[in-house]
Amino acid sequence: VQLVESGGGSVQAGGSLNLSCAASGMTFTYFCMGWFRRHPGNASESVAGVYNGGGGGGTSYYADSVKGRFTISRDNAKNTVYLQMNSLRPEDTAMYYCAARVRPCTMVTRDYGYWGQGTQVTVS
Numbered sequence: 450v451q452l453v454e455s456g457g458g459s460v461q462a463g464g465s466l467n468l469s470c471a472a473s474g475m476t477f478t479y480f481c482m483g484w485f486r487r488h489p490g491n492a493s494e495s496v497a498g499v500y501n502g503g504g505g506g507g508t509s510y511y512a513d514s515v516k517g518r519f520t521i522s523r524d525n526a527k528n529t530v531y532l533q534m535n536s537l538r539p540e541d542t543a544m545y546y547c548a549a550r551v552r553p554c555t556m557v558t559r560d561y562g563y564w565g566q567g568t569q570v571t572v573s
Contacts, residue, residue: 450474450563452547457568460537464572468532470547470565475528481554482523482530483561486543486570493546495556497521497532510554515541537572544569 456468483498499509499521523530548561
């Protein structure tokens, strides 16, 4: 299993970024795909997760801190999960990681066995 994130960068507060995570070596539809983030010096925290589609086409969840600002979705044909981040705040600055586990989704870091290398998001 390989997960490769992209789309991070530096933006001003109020701006947007769209993260992508391309998965390979797995039957993508069997997996819950999650996004986590880690602030410097802190433990990872769950941001969002989705399986079998998002945006009304499947089951997704969000951390309270990002509800209404972030949207998770997945394209099963492309084995890719996305995280659209709008109205970004300085406190969203973190390394963002894509993770996978056989469904169902949880918000617990240790439940996920597959991780990407991370992509940095910096909001100033």
